[in-house]
Amino acid sequence: MRKIAIIGVGFMGGSFAKAIKMSFSTVCVWGYARSNASYYKLERLRILDKVEKNLEKLLKDADYVVLATPVYAIVEYLKKISCYLKKGTIVFDLGSSKELVEKSAKRFLPKEVDFVGCHPLCGSEKSGPQHSVSGLFKGSLCIITSSFKKKSTREVKKMWEKMGCRIVFMPAKxxxxxxxxxxxxxxxxxxxxxxxxxxxxxxxxxxxxxxxxxxxxxxxxxxxxxxxxxxxxxxxxxxxxxxxxxxxxxxxxxxxxxxxxxxxxxxxxxxxxxxxxx
Amino acid sequence: MRKIAIIGVGFMGGSFAKAIKMSFSTVCVWGYARSNASYYKLERLRILDKVEKNLEKLLKDADYVVLATPVYAIVEYLKKISCYLKKGTIVFDLGSSKELVEKSAKRFLPKEVDFVGCHPLCGSEKSGPQHSVSGLFKGSLCIITSSFKKKSTREVKKMWEKMGCRIVFMPAKxxxxxxxxxxxxxxxxxxxxxxxxxxxxxxxxxxxxxxxxxxxxxxxxxxxxxxxxxxxxxxxxxxxxxxxxxxxxxxxxxxxxxxxxxxxxxxxxxxxxxxxxx
Missing domain, CATH: 1.10.3660.10 (6-phosphogluconate dehydrogenase C-terminal like domain)
Structure with missing residues (x-):
């Protein structure tokens, strides 16, 4: 059982949680709730296997960490989470601009943690986990901005492909x-x-x-x-x-x-x- | 049997022909073909009761003349048709800008012919009579820029309403x-x-x-x-x-x-x- 921790369970993060559970039977999906309000909302929606308000507990033994917040919040979380990650954890994001995120990952994450920049080209003008859909990624393109030479990149690539994405690699710039x-x-x-x-x-x-x-x-x-x-x-x-x-x-x-x-x-x-x- | 003559049987004019025939059983719809190519195309499409290449014959005894060409062609036809219209004919257009058309109608049409400026707010990025649809006007708004005090305006209004339009009156400007x-x-x-x-x-x-x-x-x-x-x-x-x-x-x-x-x-x-x- 692999543990996936999602930070930012809104429309994108919620859709990711639904899609990953549909595609893999052996994953356990945790999600972060910043506030009591979002905790109870997420509990009610039953998108996640576990809703967690404590960042340290959320990240403990996580195999994958998914950052699905707005871009500057991704940067902030890259700083915050770095001390809680175990060796070999793969961190990836769903942000819509990639250069800043990649730079911040390089700067803030420990060396023994791999980062993979991802941008699935789909979305909605709607927001919030209540609008999330399991089929969001089916047939859409996912751009990966990290080197495909890394084992972690190939692993994340497979994950997206299982959820129905086509993959293109390109530099963040x-x-x-x-x-x-x-x-x-x-x-x-x-x-x-x-x-x-x-x-x-x-x-x-x-x-x-x-x-x-x-x-x-x-x-x-x-x-x-x-x-x-x-x-x-x-x-x-x-x-x-x-x-x-x-x-x-x-x-x-x-x-x-x-x-x-x-x-x-x-x-x-x-x-x-x-x-x-x- | 009232005779309606359409000049400009493209997407809008073609849709108008289909809609008016659906809404009124007692109309006879003629359409103008400028070239042999458009003559045979319109014949093949069977949108009209009669396709006519001769402008004089087209307009002879017409009760209504509908101008459904691009705006400057409407102006040109207002000039061209004025000599062929019988007393009491109602001329109206479907053009997307109205001030120029109304001015031209005042200038070129004989006094005993009534003009009603119309703009049904519907359309398509597609063009040509082959894409025309009978239900185009259903539920859409039609702006009439001529005075509703005139009998002819009220008559045209009823025609649009029968085809499913809501009507708003406003000045062309x-x-x-x-x-x-x-x-x-x-x-x-x-x-x-x-x-x-x-x-x-x-x-x-x-x-x-x-x-x-x-x-x-x-x-x-x-x-x-x-x-x-x-x-x-x-x-x-x-x-x-x-x-x-x-x-x-x-x-x-x-x-x-x-x-x-x-x-x-x-x-x-x-x-x-x-x-x-x-």
Whole structure:
């Protein structure tokens, strides 16, 4: 029986607990409750084999420690847990930006503990363990940012594959650059659009607006941390995005019909190719 | 038997033809084919009672004329058709920006012909009559920008209601201001996001990006016209949007954790209220 300890049993951590129990019969899943409120909530939800409020007890004899909190809390827990981990424990995280987390793991974890940076590309604008789903990881991509030469990485890889993930390895730096563009910027754009649109126009909104603002319900705790921890890439991508908007705007302002038409046609073609089933 | 003539039998016009035939048994729906190719396509699709290549024949004895082309083509057809219309014909359009269309109708149509500006708030990123659906208008809102004091407006209103629409009356100017923010800006944002994201990142894209770029497949013919015909509102809204993006960006750049957090929380709350079922 292997013991898995999850810190951060929210939507992602809760879904991980459900999925890992579905995929492996020989695991015992413990989860951390920071407060009495979350203790009783988690007890009631019956996602875990054991809910534990004491960090030391939680981590005692754990084979795997899963960090599923917002990014800066992952950093904090890497500091806090380092003294409780036994030799050979594998620590991995589910954070959405990876460079900061990997650096912190190197800095804070003892040498005899292995760290594997993971980011399963799935999620929800909903939050909390009550919304967690066992099939969340099925068919999604999981990016692993640690070296596949390590035995621990291969072990974690197998775990994700058993839960239905496809695996891609890449350096944390590249991960952060790509995700800034494919996920972090889209979230910032969605937040900004929701911020802008006048509340009094809500009766005249379309499905397009609904689709574009769905993820603007994504939790502030998670996204403040993502934006700050991937600051440089996001700032650069927002600036690039503003340049595209200005290009469009100037074409419209100067009635450049042909240029607008060609630009949209080009985008149409790219959209079709981009989302073509592979 | 009333005769309805549709000019522009694409996705919207085709859906209108199907819906009107479902809702009224006593109508005869004619559609205009500009070319041989579209003539044979429309014949094959069997959406219409008659496909007509001759504009004069199409409009002869028509009780209603529906303009369902892109906005500037509506303006062109208002010019072209004016000499063929009989007294008492009601002309209405389905265009996405209304001020230009209403002005053109006033300018080009003869006095004994009534014009009613309509915009059913539904659509698709797909185009062409082959994608048209009879239930498109069911449950959607239709904005009418002409005075409800006119008998013709009330007649057109009833037609939309029979097809399942809820009706709101408002001046064309207000319509264009609202739709710029709830539909036209979101499309421009979606186009820009699709333009920006690197094609090589496609394997690492999320559902969020997919949702945000769905409408970037919307046709260039339709959207070039919308952007140009609602130029002033859109340019102003893009500028406002860029200001919000810059605000976000500066908070991130300057590590204003609390400000980012509060901003997202505020947006979360607005999102929830905005999309709450009414």
């Amino acid at each position: 590249l991960h952060d650059r790509i995700l800034s563009s494919t996920s972090h910027l889209p979230h910032l754009v969605s937040f900004s659009l929701m911020y802008l649109v006048s509340f009094s126009f809500r009766n005249f909104s379309s499905n397009s607006l609904r689709d574009l603002t769905r993820i603007s319900f994504s939790p502030a705790t998670v996204w403040t941390d993502i934006f700050l921890s991937n600051q440089k890439n996001i700032v650069r991508d927002v600036e690039k995005f503003i340049r595209v908007l200005n290009k469009f705007k100037n074409f419209i302002k100067n009635k450049k019909r042909k240029k607008i038409f060609r630009l949209i046609e080009e985008i149409n073609a790219k959209q079709k190719k981009f989302w073509k089933k592979r | 207000l319509h264009d201001r609202i739709l710029s923010s709830t539909s036209h800006l979101p499309h421009l944002v979606s186009f820009s996001l699709m333009y920006l994201v690197s094609f090589s990142f496609r394997n690492f894209s999320s559902n969020s990006l997919r949702d945000l770029t769905r409408i970037s497949f919307s046709p260039a013919t339709v959207w070039t016209d919308i952007f140009l015909s609602n130029q002033k509102n859109i340019v102003r809204d893009v500028e406002k949007f860029i200001r919000v993006l810059n605000k976000f960006k500066n908070f991130i750049k300057n590590k204003k954790r609390k400000k980012i957090f509060r901003l997202i929380e505020e947006i979360n709350a607005k999102q929830k209220k905005f999309w709450k079922k009414r």
